[in-house]
Amino acid sequence: MQPRSACVILALSSIVFGAVSLSATDPSAIKTLSSGELAILSVKGIEKVSNTNARSMIVKDFGSFQAGEFAVIPEPGGDTFLVPLQLRMRADGLFTHMERFNSAGKSTAAWPHREAGGILGGVAVDLVHQIAYCSDSRLNTVYQLDLKNTRSSFVLLARIRDSGILGPVALDAKRGRLLVADVGNGTILSIMLDTRKVEIVLGAGTMAEPVSMVLDQANDHLYIADASRSRVWVGTPVGNKWTVKAMTVTQQFKQPISVALTPEAALWVADRGRQKIWLFATADGRTLRTVNP
Amino acid sequence: MSPRPAAAFVTAMLVFLPLRVSALELQLENYRTATSQFEFKKFAESTDAPISIGRDAFPGSSLSYDLWMEPEDVSEVPKYDYFRYIIYVRPKANPSQVTRVTFRGKSGGGFDDQIVDVHFTVIDGARQEDGTIQLPIFGRLPSDALSSKQPEDPLSVYIDVDNETEVRLTNEKQMPVTIAGASASSNDRSLWQPLSVIRGESNAFTPFVLAKGANVKDSLKVFLRPRKLQAFLTALTPSKSKEDDVITVRVRYSTLAREEMSYLIPVRVRFEPRPLYLPIGAVVGAVVGWLILLAVRARKEESRDQLRILVAAVVAAFLIEILGMLLAAGGSQLKFLGFPIDPFQLLPATLIGLIAGLAGYQSRVFLLKISRLDFFKFGNTGVGNATA
Numbered sequence: 001m002q003p004r005s006a007c008v009i010l011a012l013s014s015i016v017f018g019a020v021s022l023s024a025t026d027p028s029a030i031k032t033l034s035s036g037e038l039a040i041l042s043v044k045g046i047e048k049v050s051n052t053n054a055r056s057m058i059v060k061d062f063g064s065f066q067a068g069e070f071a072v073i074p075e076p077g078g079d080t081f082l083v084p085l086q087l088r089m090r091a092d093g094l095f096t097h098m099e100r101f102n103s104a105g106k107s108t109a110a111w112p113h114r115e116a117g118g119i120l121g122g123v124a125v126d127l128v129h130q131i132a133y134c135s136d137s138r139l140n141t142v143y144q145l146d147l148k149n150t151r152s153s154f155v156l157l158a159r160i161r162d163s164g165i166l167g168p169v170a171l172d173a174k175r176g177r178l179l180v181a182d183v184g185n186g187t188i189l190s191i192m193l194d195t196r197k198v199e200i201v202l203g204a205g206t207m208a209e210p211v212s213m214v215l216d217q218a219n220d221h222l223y224i225a226d227a228s229r230s231r232v233w234v235g236t237p238v239g240n241k242w243t244v245k246a247m248t249v250t251q252q253f254k255q256p257i258s259v260a261l262t263p264e265a266a267l268w269v270a271d272r273g274r275q276k277i278w279l280f281a282t283a284d285g286r287t288l289r290t291v292n293p
Numbered sequence: 294m295s296p297r298p299a300a301a302f303v304t305a306m307l308v309f310l311p312l313r314v315s316a317l318e319l320q321l322e323n324y325r326t327a328t329s330q331f332e333f334k335k336f337a338e339s340t341d342a343p344i345s346i347g348r349d350a351f352p353g354s355s356l357s358y359d360l361w362m363e364p365e366d367v368s369e370v371p372k373y374d375y376f377r378y379i380i381y382v383r384p385k386a387n388p389s390q391v392t393r394v395t396f397r398g399k400s401g402g403g404f405d406d407q408i409v410d411v412h413f414t415v416i417d418g419a420r421q422e423d424g425t426i427q428l429p430i431f432g433r434l435p436s437d438a439l440s441s442k443q444p445e446d447p448l449s450v451y452i453d454v455d456n457e458t459e460v461r462l463t464n465e466k467q468m469p470v471t472i473a474g475a476s477a478s479s480n481d482r483s484l485w486q487p488l489s490v491i492r493g494e495s496n497a498f499t500p501f502v503l504a505k506g507a508n509v510k511d512s513l514k515v516f517l518r519p520r521k522l523q524a525f526l527t528a529l530t531p532s533k534s535k536e537d538d539v540i541t542v543r544v545r546y547s548t549l550a551r552e553e554m555s556y557l558i559p560v561r562v563r564f565e566p567r568p569l570y571l572p573i574g575a576v577v578g579a580v581v582g583w584l585i586l587l588a589v590r591a592r593k594e595e596s597r598d599q600l601r602i603l604v605a606a607v608v609a610a611f612l613i614e615i616l617g618m619l620l621a622a623g624g625s626q627l628k629f630l631g632f633p634i635d636p637f638q639l640l641p642a643t644l645i646g647l648i649a650g651l652a653g654y655q656s657r658v659f660l661l662k663i664s665r666l667d668f669f670k671f672g673n674t675g676v677g678n679a680t681a
Contacts, residue, residue, distance in 0.1 A: 028372065043553045066552060068372025086371070121372045137373040165373050183373050184334070184397070208337035209377075209395065211370070227377065228336035228395035255379075272368065 027293045028067065029212065029258045030270045030277060034074035036263055038277070039081075040270075040293060041070050046081055046101070049291055059083070059105040069168070071123045071132065073147075078103025082132055082147070084113075084120030096120055098132065098145060098154075109150040115139055122169035122180070133157065133178050135166040142166065142180060142191060158191050158198050170215040170222065181210040181224065188213075188224075188235075188242060202242045207233060212258040216265055221282070223247070223267055225256040232256055232269055234282075249285035251278055319360070319382050319394045322412040324430055329402030331430040333378070333411070341381065341393040351408075353426020358415050359383055360426045367429060367550040375399045376431055376550055382415060404432040406548060407467040429468065429549050438466045438548050439503075439556040447536040447563035450517050452524045453621065453637035460542055460558060462512035464503040473500050473553060474545040477515050481538050484527060486518035490542060515542060519564065521637065522622035528564040536561035566639045572614050574639045575646035579603075579610035582650015591653065601668065603650075605657035610649035614642050 029041040038049040039058070043066075046059040058081070065085035073080045080102050087095040096113040098120065113120060113136075121137035125147070132145040134154075140163045146152040157178070160166065164184015172179055178191045179201070186209065188202035209228035216223065222235030222242060230253045233244040247267075254273025261267055262279070266288055270277045279289040321333035346352070346361045353360035359382070366379035378396040383389075410425040440463045450456045464470045475498055477488040491514050492498050503509065517540065527537050542558040566574075583591075583603045591599055617627040617636035627634045629648065634641045649656050661670065 026368070064555070066371050068370070084372070119372065119374050121374075165375065167373055186336075209397075211373070229339070255377075 026272055027258065027270050027277065029069045030260045030268050031070060031072045032260045032262045032268065033072055033079050034263075035079075038260070038268060038279075038291060039070075039072060039079075040277070041067055041083070042293070046070065046083075046105070053291065057105070058103065059101045069121060069123050071125045073100075073125055073127065075103075080108070082123060082125060084123055084134060086119055098123070098134065100147070109147075111145055111150075111152065111154065113143075113154055115141070115154075121165075121167050121183075124169045124171045124178070126171055126173065128173075133169050133171060135169050135180055137165050137167060137183070140166050142169070142178065157193075158196055160189065160198060163189070167211060168213045170213050172215060172217070174217055174220075179213070179215065179222065181213055183209055183211060186210060186226075188222075190240070199240070201240060202235065202244060206244055212256075214259050214261050214267075216261055216282070219265060219282075223259045223261070223282075225259045225269065227255050227257050227272070230254055230256070230273070232259060232267070247280075247285065249278075249280050250287045251276075251280075316418065317382060317392045318416040319380065319392070320414045320416070321380075321396055321426075321428075322414075324409055324411055326402075326404045326407075326430075329400065329404055329432075332399050332401060333396045334399070336377075336395040336397055338392055338394040341391045343389040343391055344381065346381075351427045351429070353411075353413065353424055353428075355413075355415055355422040355424030357385055357420070357422055358417075358424070359385055359388075360413065360415075360424070362426070362428060364549060369431070369550050369552055370397075371552060378428065380426070384417070398430065400431055400433040402432070403434050403436075405436060405467055406431045406551070431550065435548075435551055435554065436465070437556060438464065438470045438546060438554070439544060440465050441542075441556075441558045443558065443560060447561040449565040450519060450524075450537075450562045451637075452519050452521055452528065452564050452566070453635050456517040456519075458515050458517065458560065459511045460513040460515060460560070461508065461510050462503060462544070463508040464506055466505065466548055468505055468549055470503045471500060471547050472503060472512070472544060473547055474498060475513050475542060477540055477542045479538055479540050481527075484519055484523050484538055486520060488518075488540065489516045490514065491516070513542065513544070515540065515560065517562065524564045525568055525618065525622050525637070529568045535563060537564045538562050566637070566642075568618070570639060571618065571636065571642040572611050574642040575610040575614035575649070576607050578643035578646025578648075579606040579650040580646075581643075582606060582647040583653050584650070586651055586653045601670075602653035602657055604668070605660050606646075606650040606653045609656035609659055610646035613649060614645050617645065 027040045027042045031039045033039050040047045045057055045061045048056050048058050062085055065087050067083045067085050071082040080100055083099050085097055085099050096118050098111045099107055100109040102108050118136045119138045120134045123134040125132050130147040132147055135142050141159045142157045143154040144157050145154050163182045167181045167183035170179045176193050180189045186204050186207040187200050189198055190201040191198050207226050209226055210224045211227045212225040214223050220237055224233040226233055232247040234247045235242040235244045253271050256269050257272045258270040265282055267280045267282050277291040277293055278287055281288055324331045347363045350361040350363050362380045368377050370377055375397040378398055380394045382392045408427055408429050411428045412425055415422045441461055448458055475490040477490050479485050490498055540560040540562055544556045545553055547553045583606045591602055614636055621636050627636055636642055
């Protein structure tokens with residue numbers, strides 16, 4: 001039998017008999033809780049992984065909704081979670097909203113996204129002013145949302161027409177701007193919060209698919225997970241712009257899809273390709289911990 | 294640098310720095326469906342360490358190159374509304390020279406997820422070759438991958454026994470569907486012992502794959518154990534709707550690259566037998582028993598006394614059936630000659646009536662004792678065989 005014919009038969013048999021491998025519980029995003037513990041968002045909900053690796057569900061699934069990103073808001077009574085959710089329906093298109101869950105996993109507020117067909121991709125929170133910033137990856141818009149008012153609406157901050165796919169967002173409070181990654185073009189944009197001026201602060205060519213990013217405001221480092229280039233980039237500011245270099249760590253990434261910073265400025269990286277979540281020392285790239293998703 | 298260290302250096306570069314930019318370029322052509330288009334755009338390409346083609350890989354080929362994609366290398370990125378594809382290319386003449394190319398695929402509209410032949414072009418320096426690779430493409434809105442046709446009439450659930458019902462699942466997709474889990478819940482939890490869903494003969498649920506277009510009758514089995522008293526009272530209460538409760542079977546499933554989803558199957562149920570029918574069954578049994586008694590022994594009695602025996606048998610059967618149901622609902626067991634009788638089933642209820650009819654004289658004495666009604670006394674005065 002020719003190798004190609006064998007290959008075709010094997011593939012067809014896999015299609016017919018269903019020999020497919022699926023990763024239904026892949027983590028979509030990771031964050032660090034104020035306690036320093038890890039929170040994993042997946043199709044199962046939001047799960048907490050303690051420092052002793054004990055696991056407990058905080059938010060038990062999202063029903064018919066789908067979540068891809070979330071933000072943690074530290075509060076005196078326990079962390080709350082801000083989750084963009086979208087409902088996929090056969091006939092009625094997409095229904096998207098932002099929902100807040102308390103530390104017991106109960107929904108405490110929901111803000112509907114009234115733009116038809118929108119998908120909220122990235123979310124970042126200004127903890128001082130209780131304002132959420134989020135990107136719409138389908139409409140290529142950026143919104144702000146007043147979290148103090150449960151009846152507030154999404155307010156358009158910027159519409160970026162020549163962008164590819166707007167993705168993760170990070171608040172650069174020190175410079176009064178929002179950083180938004182363009183997943184489609186592999187660039188980082190900056191939106192000044194006062195003037196709403198948009199500019200590219202990291203151009204195309206280096207990154208391919210910046211799917212997640214986190215800003216270490218204290219050390220002025222921007223960590224960016226690049227799923228296609230199999231890298232985590234470390235950005236440092238040069239004037240208004242950023243330059244990046246590949247983070248040197250003791251593991252080889254395959255498909256890093258999410259990054260999160262601990263209060264001690266160590267970096268969590270979730271790698272879909274390796275099916276691992278690692279904690280790295282940002283100073284020397286040592287692996288401090290490994291968690292299986 | 295001498296040749297050996299140089300070779301070692303190159304090997305190390307290939308192993309540890311697999312992401313250097315590749316000279317080979319792969320282009321995928323957008324795929325047009327009947328109603329829409331699925332677009333491919335390249336994220337990045339780089340050389341990779343030599344790897345083998347997996348057994349379940351999606352294959353493609355041109356004259357000089359092999360292409361493939363492993364099933365786990367296509368994934369949905371729902372928050373950014375695209376699918377990520379990692380495709381490997383290698384020259385047939387030099388299989389160790391692997392190039393890894395990452396694409397994003399985005400649907401322009403709604404269509405069913407399907408596996409299609411996608412046209413590709415490999416550009417390697419001056420050489421350019423075309424071919425096709427089998428790849429899954431995905432519609433913008435995932436439609437339900439499963440369906441389950443339910444009967445128009447509610448499912449009969451017997452109050453006093455453990456019920457098992459089969460749920461048929463049909464795969465509506467053009468690709469396999471993995472059933473990852475199933476659970477059942479009821480609208481009124483007070484009516485049921487804990488519900489469970491199993492697969493096949495196993496006591497626990499085991500994930501399984503429904504092949505493309507498969508329609509499997511006993512895909513799932515749902516165990517329904519009613520709480521007798523609550524179910525009895527529910528069945529006793531008149532209602533406009535045909536069903537007494539709705540059991541929702543939640544099936545968790547996943548298809549290639551898609552995140553896990555749930556399919557809800559409402560199973561309408563109606564408790565059986567209806568409590569009203571049981572005493573009627575007992576009464577019918579009592580009449581039959583009385584007729585037998587009449588034929589065998591009570592012919593000699595006066596017609597008024599025969600009627601007294603009938604009424605006594607009917608009333609006794611009714612009372613024993615009602616009392617038996619209440620006791621059985623409370624966890625007790627009704628026995629006759631050491632054999633358990635279930636008053637919640639129509640046949641045993643009829644048997645209770647039959648016994649009460651056959652024991653018509655005893656039924657009369659029994660009622661006379663508990664009621665002291667003159668009606669159950671034989672003759673005009675009641676004197677005589679009141680204690681027979």
